[in-house]
Amino acid sequence: MSLSILAAAVLMGQSSLSLATAEPAYRATDVAYAELAAGRTQEAVAKLEANGAAKSDDPATLINLGAAYARAGMSAKALSAYRAAVSTSVRYDLQLADGSWVDSRFAARRALHEMLVASSVASR
Numbered sequence: 001m002s003l004s005i006l007a008a009a010v011l012m013g014q015s016s017l018s019l020a021t022a023e024p025a026y027r028a029t030d031v032a033y034a035e036l037a038a039g040r041t042q043e044a045v046a047k048l049e050a051n052g053a054a055k056s057d058d059p060a061t062l063i064n065l066g067a068a069y070a071r072a073g074m075s076a077k078a079l080s081a082y083r084a085a086v087s088t089s090v091r092y093d094l095q096l097a098d099g100s101w102v103d104s105r106f107a108a109r110r111a112l113h114e115m116l117v118a119s120s121v122a123s124r
Contacts, residue, residue: 057102
C-alpha cells in the first residue's frame with residue numbers, strides 16, 4: 001500500500017511540473033513604431049538608441065532603426081542597421097505598416113535594397 005502512495009505522489013509531482021509554463025522566447029520590445037508612424041523621426045531615433053537598438057539582434061528593431069536613420073538623413077547608419085537586420089540569426093514574420101505579413105529577412109532585404117536604390121539615384 002505504501003508503494004502505491006509513493007507512486008501516486010511521484011505521478012502527482014510530475015504532473016504539476018508539466019503544467020508549469022516556460023518563459024516566452026519572444027519578448028515584445030518597443031520598436032518606436034508609434035513615433036515613426038506619426039513622423040516624429042528624432043523621437044524614434046532617440047528611443048531606439050536609448051534602448052540599445054544598434055546592438056540588438058531583433059530584426060524589427062534594426063529595421064525600424066534603419067528607417068529612423070534614413071528619415072533623419074543618416075544614410076550610413078541606416079545602411080548599417082539594415083545590413084545588421086539582414087544578417088541577424090533571428091528570423092520571424094513581421095507585420096508591416098500596410099498590414100501585410102512578411103519574413104523579417106525579406107523585409108530587411110527590401111528596406112536595404114530601397115535604401116541603396118535611393119542613394120544611387122540621389123548621387124546621379
